[in-house]
Amino acid sequence: MNNLSQQSCSACEIGAPLVPKDQINSLLANLDGWAVEDSSIDRLLKKYTFQSYAEALEFTKLIADLAESEGHHPKITLEWGLVSLEWWSHKIKGLHMNDFICATKSDEIYSSL
C-alpha cells in the first residue's frame, strides 16, 4: 500500500466495494496531511498553500491533468494562495482505493513544484 503513486485508478462501478474503515485509517497513516472530511459521504480533504495566485493556478492545472489522465475528478477549490482538494468516488458515495492513489499523486505533484 506504500506504492500508491505507482498505481492507476481502476474503473469504479456502482456497487464496487468501499474501502473499509480500518483500512482507511491505515492508508491515512501513510499519507501526509490528508484527512477524511466529516460529512455524510467520506471524502479525502487536503489544503495546499502557495506563495502566489499563479502557483496555486499552476497546481490546479496539474491536478486537472491528473484527473483527466486517471479518469477520476476531484473537487478543486482555488483561492488566493490556497487550493483545497477533495477526492471521493461519486458512484459508490465514499472512498475507493482510487482516491488514495490520487491523493498520493497529488502530493507528488505538489512536491514537484
Next chain:
Amino acid sequence: MNNLSQQSCSACEIGAPLVPKDQINSLLANLDGWAVEDSSIDRLLKKYTFQSYAEALEFTKLIADLAESEGHHPKITLEWGLVSLEWWSHKIKGLHMNDFICATKSDEIYSSL
C-alpha cells in the same frame, strides 16, 4: 450601473463602504443567475455548467486570468461539468462594487466560450 463590464475593479481598502442592501438588490436584478449566498459574509455565488471537464477547466483558467488582471480573486470550485464562482471582498467582509463588476465579466467570459 448597466455597464459593469466596462468598469475595472478599484483598490478595496479596509474600511471601504459595503454596497448597501437595497443597492445589492437592484444590482442583482441586472445580473443573470447570480445570487447572494446566505452566510455570515455576503458573497455573490453562481454555478456554471459545462459539457466536459476540459471546458470547465478552460473557464477556470479564464476566470483566473480575470482575477489577476483585476487584482481581485474569487473562490473558484472546479468539478466535472461544473464551476462554482464566489465573489466577495475579503477586506470589507462583504460585497463591494468590484464584486458586481467581476460577476458581470464572468458571465461575459462564459458567454464567449
